[in-house]
Each structure stands twice: as structure tokens, then as C-alpha cells.
Amino acid sequence: MSGSASSELCEVLIVDDDKVVALLHKNSLRSSQIEPAPVICDNGRKALEYIAAHDGTGKKFLILLDLNMPVLDGWKFLKKLNKNPPQAKVFIIIVTSSINQKDHLKAQTYGQVIHFCRKPLSAGCILKIKDLEQVRLFFLDQKEQ
């Protein structure tokens, strides 16, 4: 079913400088039948560049965003995204190792942020992501499998 229309519309990006964690997350997504395989960017700037290169109306990105990163961290990424919003719809899930409540609250001030997760992504957490109202549709047929 990887070629189904709705799943094609939503591309998943893992933005994390920690290569091991990114691999772990990629593995978890596959285990939870989230397809196709995510694109991995090791900082915010690369993620922005990827979005800009693949932007277009009707496109959708689901971004698993780490906060603490070199070059362009998660917060700066959000700010830049807000300043120059792409045509594509971008849904962001903060995936951080931080347990600081302030980060959680700050994340809520960004409209694109639809969820907040702690590292490492657990199977339960991915299930929850798949069931989020904003993105539920994209994973519907995958869930049915």
C-alpha cells in the first residue's frame, strides 16, 4: 500500500543531529508501518532546504523535530518557517530529550506544532501521532492494514 494516494501526500522528515537516534526513530516508524521511509536531516537548515526544494501546493510534511541541534536548532527552525511559510502544509512534532516543562509550553505557542514527544520515540507515542487529528487521514489506510 506504499503507493496509496494519501500516504504519498505526506512526507516524513526526521530532523535530528544525533545519527543514532535518527536511525532508531527511522526503525520505529517502519515498525509502526509509517511509510515511505522518512528523510533524515541532521539540522534545521537542511530541513528547511529540503522543504524549499520539495515545496508545492497540496504537499504535506510531517516533521519530527529535535530542539537542541547545531547550525540551526529547533526553535530557530520554527521561527524561520513562520517567517517564510512554504506553500506545503507542515505539521511538526517536537521530539526532544528535554524534560523541561518550559520547552513543552513554548512549543505550544507555534501553530504548526501538533504534538510534543520525549526521546526516544516509543511505539505508543507513534501510535498517538498516527491518531492525531491533523494527520490521522494520511495514515488511515496504513493503519487498516
Added chain:
Amino acid sequence: MKKDCWKEIFEAIPFACLVLMPKLPDEFVVVDANPAYLRLTGFSKEDVLNRDSREAFPPVPAVEECGRDQISAALLKVLKTGKKVEIKDLRLDLRNNNTGRFEQQAFTSQNIPIKNSAGEVEVILHTIRKVTIENQYDKREKEILEELNLSRQQFKNFIHENPDGLYRLDLEGNFIHANEGLTKMAEIPLDKLKKTNFLPFCAPYHKELILDHFSRATAGRITSFEADFFSAKGNKLNLKILLMPMQVEGKVVEVHGIAKDVTQLKQNEKVIVEKSRFLEVHAAFVSSLLENDIQHDALNETFGIIGKTVNADRMYYFGADKDPDTGEILISQKVEWCSANAIPQIDNEELQNMPIKKVEEITAPLIKNLPFTAIYQDLEPGALKDIFEEQQIKSMLLLPIFVGENLSGFVGFDDCTRQRVWNEEEISFLKSLTQNLTNAFEKSAALEKVKKREEELKLSEQKFRALVQEGSDLISILNINGYYSFVSENYKKLLGFNPEELTGKNAYHYIHPEDTEKVRTQFFRLTEEKQVTISPYRFRNKEGQYRWVQTTLTNLLDDSAVQGIVANSRDITTVIKQAREIEHINERYQLAATATEDLIYDWDLTSNEVTRFHRGLQELFGYPSDVVNKRSFWKENIHPEDKPIEKKKLYQAIGDPNQDFIKTEYRFRKADGTYARVVDKGYIIRDHTGKAVRLIGATSDISEITAKREAVKVANKRFKMAMKATSEMIWDWDIKKDFVTRSKGYKKIFGYDTNNATSVNSFWLDKVAKEDREKVEHSLKCALKDTEAKKWKLEYRIVKADGKIAHVVDRGYILRDKNGQATRMVGAVLDVTHSRKILRKIQKQNKILKEIAWEQSHVVRAPLARIKGLLHLLEEEEFEEMSKEEILFHMKDSTNELDSIIRNIVGKTEKINVRVR
């Protein structure tokens, strides 16, 4: 035969001949003329020989087309063609030898070319012969024959084939003859019609009229009239008759007549009249609808006009509405017009809210927007037949009215005297009328809708305004994340925030940290519930103080007008405080009751239970405690005269949601039968709706009051003493006199001697730091001006006698006279310089600590998260990207990283601690 006998022959020809020789292109010269010619024309030979041909012809003075020209033209033609040319009807004026007058005569002329050996026309023989009389007779006969044919044709057309009836009657009125037109009308063959009298054909009611006209005709007068006749086969005819007497020698011998069938004409006339009436009605109806919208009176009137025009006995309109519960279509008669033949049904209760399905026959066509017609004799037994019988209906026509997609009603026409079959034209005309009605209904429905919408909008706007602006509630609209998109004006009044200050901000920011989680949990219930009430929580006001607030949230995200969550909040600080206070009061009263003579009571107004606190063993008003504890204790012992008044006062106070305190005096019977004068003071506790739930109070003897007054005096004395003794900076400002008394503390703390400086302006304001002076002045002025203000509080800087700056918090209580005019202010100044310093230090330190904590939470957690994930991978054995060895390597790596981080943190923290110290 003689050789040159041609000349003699020429001379001997009995009709006139000329020999003409062509000369110039269009000229002919007479070369010879025979005697017959000379005789005919009266010319002599000399007159014509060698003359131009035109001069040789006799003149034709009366005729425009001259005979000479005719001949000249013929001659030229001969010359041109070389062939003989004949002139048939040549007219020439010739002198009558007998009378000597010129007479026109008809001739024929032959012009014969005589050619030479070369084939050229050398001469032309021109002959003229008179047309014979026989010839003229033939012509005349031909003309007569033609005339006869014409007359025959005319007879055929005018008499025989004339569609009108032409006939002859004898003086008795018997037919002598008639044309086919009449026999067709009478539907009887001519032979039978002959000798028949006209009377049997007359309509009985017109017989007299017809006879009258016939006798006029026999008397010799031409007469004309219209009357009804019946054909032999009994068909009715409306005939227009013209009777003409036929006179021979002054005597009338026959009567000739013409009968014109005007039946169709009359019918057409009737149709035209009807149609023009229809059009008039139509126009009247439309204009009435346009002018008056849909009004029952106007409809009634137009229904009458239409009903009469179409000759119906009843015209009515039924409205159709859907039953709000079942969706069934209910019909009700709304407008009705009746002729004298019909029984009015407008007051028939059965025709109101009648389910349309009850009359099966009409339902199907009407809901399909099709007309319905029925006549009595065709009806099967059923509801419709019952209606027909009940209302004496013979025929019915119903036309549906559709507004939008729905049947909004129908217009009906009943006939009570005949089983009328409506023709298509009538139905289509009436349909066009109802179409107008439909249009008017649609227009009215649309207007109604708009009006209703406007009213609803107005109402909701008013309601909204009333709620938002005039209500005591705080209204705001938030998004699902708690961001304000709208904040009502009374946020300013109740919490000190200007609406624009809060708009765009997150509500959680203002909620007490201890309450945030609770509020958040309750807030998220909105995803499942439409409305959620959030239990009391603390909300920070502009001044930074927390107020207790209770909020009801309504999810109107789907409402296009709101698109948010409406928060309805109420400041319940007072209630909460009261509740807290009550707890304290209870405790206090328990204690107090043991120490005083007062009767303390707590009356639960919901359960009507009264708890009385008093010194257990000692008696109150001389009663033993078991008597005091009885519920009816108060009722039984209050003075009978005071009881109704006190009860009334009590209920009034309880019933008024704004009153929370009651104080009253009455007489109360002591155990010894004498009455004590008591003062009763009670606090009314109310729930959030304002309903009184408890009344807590104390009943005391007047003597107790006196004792308290004494106590107050003592307290005042004590205050004065305290003021003298205290090292705090207390001030007492007599505003009218602008005289300030300050405690000794001033000198001690600020270094100023207070004895000589007594005025606010001359002493105090000078000491306030320049930057704050205006602020202090303005704030004081505002507080004094506001007749409601009881307190004043301000933080500002003051310049001490040694030139150092001190931060102070100044608080004052304003005393006012009856008019609200501030008369006195008593206050205290607190030097907060030190505490401010400490606070700033703490804030700074906090900031540093927070930064550290944030960093740590990220840095420390990173390898930990990695380890957790790797462990999971290892447990689940579901890895593709890494080998087991790699996993173990990363785990080891992460563990080392974690270790070094922790070491680092310990080091950092130690440094920070040193710095803070």
C-alpha cells in the same frame, strides 16, 4: 389579260388603297391612290399624290393615339421586316357625307410590301377596310356571354355558396326558396324546407320578437334583429336576421331574408370578454400582491374577483406546514371566498392542521407540483368523497403553490352546482395566477427570513453586547491552545487589563503555576464535551495579584461567527475568601462562644438546621442548653410584636442576592419572662448563583454592645500609644487642613526631622525622587478623587537625608465624609530597599539557574534517550539499520558521554554556587 391591267385592277379595288414609296428613313410619299380611297377620305387625287404619307391620312382629332402614327409605325415595320403588317383596330375620324360631321369609324388596314428584283421594298400597298357590323355583333355577344358568366359566378358566390342563409318567404312565413347556406343552418334539405313555416325553428323565448319583426317586413319595412333558433336536429343557433319586403307595384308580395349565424361570433365575443376580464383580474391581482404583500384582506378581495370571473362557487387557499415533530405535511385553510351556492368552511376546525395524507387523492399530484381536478361522480368512496358530500361540492380544482422545493400550500376552486370539467386553458390561466401568488409567497417568505435573520442578529448582537459589556462576567474567546482572540471590556474593570493587552496572549501565562495543570486537563475535555466548567483557579491580575476565578468554557470552534472557545469567567475571590473566612469564623466563633455571652448560631438555610454555639454548661438568657439547642428556640422567644417584622426583614435580606449582612434589633424573652433588647448580626453565605445557603450570626444583649464600644475606645487609645512607640513610619494626614502627623520612625529611617515639616507638598514631595514625583502626585490625586477608593498604595523612591535612595511601599487608608469627600488619610511607609535588592538578586540567580537547568535537561537527556532507544531495539530484536555489535558500541559510547556530562555538570554547579554566594 391585258398586259398593264394592274393599274385598272388597282383603280377597281372596292376598298381604299394607297401606294406608298419609302423616301427618307421615316418618310413615305404617296405615289398612287385608288378612287375608293379618295371616296372614303374625301381627298382629291391632287391632295394626296406626291405628298408625305402622313398628310394623306385622314386626321383623328379626338383620339390621342393618332391613327396616322399607327400607320406610320406599321409602314416602318414593313420596311424593316419586309413582311406584311396588319392593323386590326384602326380608328379614323371621317366626314359623314350626309351630315357633314366627322365620325369615328373602325377599320382594318393591310400594309403589303412590294419588292423589286433585288428583294428590296420598292413600294408598300396600304389598304383600309371598314370593320363590318356583323363583326361588332359577335363582339357584343361575346361580351354578354361574359357578363352572364360573371352574373352566374356572382350568383354562385353570393347566393348559392354564400355561407349566410338567403331565403324567400311568402306572406304567411312559409319558405318559397332558400340557398344552401340556410339549409345547412336549418339542417334540413331544401325540398323539405320549402312550404315549411319558419315558426317551428324559433326558440320559444324569442318567438314573439321574431313574429314582430316579420310583421314589420310584411308591412313593407326593412328590419334587422338577433334571435335564437333551433335547427331541425335541435341545435341552438344564434342568428342575425335581415328581412326585406319584396314589392311589386307598391304591394308587398314576398319577404326576402338573410340569416347570419353569429353563434360562434357570440361565443368568441364571450371568450374575448372573459379573457379580458381574466387579464383585468390578473393585473388587479398582481398589483394587489405587489402593493400589499400577502394580506388576508387583499387576498380575500382578489379571491372574490377571480372566483366570480371563473364562475366558481368557492375559491380558497390552504397553507401547508411541516409538523416539527413528525415532518408530516399539515394543511390549514387560510383564505376563502364563497358564492351564494357554497357553504363557507373558513371556520371549519377540521380544515386546520389536517394531515394532507388524510386525503390520499390530492397528496400525490400536489406534492409533485401538479394540478388536481375531480368531479363528484368519478370519486371512489373515501375521505375526498366525504368532503365533497359534506361541503356539497360537485367539482374541484386544486393548484399547488411551491416555495423553493417545498409545497407551501394550494389554491382551490369548488363548484357546487355543476360537475364542471375545467379545460386546459382555464387551468393554465389559473396556474399563472397561482404562480403570481407563489411568487408573492416566495417574496414574502424571503423577506420574512431576512427580517427574522436581522432580528436574530440584532438580538444576538444585543445579547452579546449585554453579556460582554454590561454583565459582570469576564468574557473572552480563545483558541484551542489558550490564546486570546477576544477579551471583553470588563477585564479592565475586574482584572485591570486592557483588552488589547491580553489579545494574542496565552491564558496559561496568567494562571497560578499550581493551578495550570488542573486547568489544562479540564480545558482539554472540550475536545469531547461542548461545555466544561473549570473549577476555581487563580488568575493573575494586572497588579500581579492572584484572583480566584471560575470559568465556564463553551466550544464554539465550529461556529462560523465565533470560531473559538468562549470563556465565561467570574471573579469569585470574595466568595472564596468568604468561604475561607467562614471556616476561620467558625473556628473563631467556637472559641468566642465559649468566652462570650453571645449566642452564636449557624443556620443552614437549605436543610433548615440550626446549630447554636454557646458555653455548654452556662445558661443563655437564663435557659438551659437543651432548650437553647431546640430548633424553635428563636421563634418561640422573640417578642410577638417583633416577630413578623423581623421575619420579613430576614426574608428580604436572604432574598436579595446583593446583601450578605443583616443587622437588626429586637426584643427577646429571657427565661425569667422579661424581655432583653438584643442586637442580631448575621452574615449571609451564598452559592455562586447568589442563593443564600447559610446564615451565621450572633445575638447579643445591648449591654454587650456598650461593652464593645468601650473596647473600641480602648483600642483607639492603644493605637495612639502604639504610634508613639512604634519605629514604623506611620502618618496621619488631615487632608482639609493639609496637616500631616508622622511617627518617630521617619527620623530614624530617613533622617528627616518630622516636627517642623507638616505639609504634604512642602515636606514630603520634596523628598520623593525626582523621577517618581509626578507619579506619586498623580496617584494620590486619583485616589482622593475617586469617591469609592478606600485604599491607596504605591511603590516609589525617596531621597534620604544622607542622599541615598530608598525604595518604599506607601499604603494609606482614606477616610471620607458622607459625600465621599476624602477628609483624612492614615498610612504607613515601608522601606523595601533591602528586600528589593534581595529580590533582584534572587531573580538574577533564578535566571542563571534556569538557564543551567535548561541546558542540562537537553544535554543530559540526549545520551540517556539514545541508550533507552538502543536498549529497546536490543530487546525487540527488530533492527535492520544496525548490527548487534554496533548497537552495543553506541550504547557504550552513550554511557561514556553521559558519564562525562555528569562530571561536567557537577563541576559547573559548584562554580555557580560559588558565584551566587
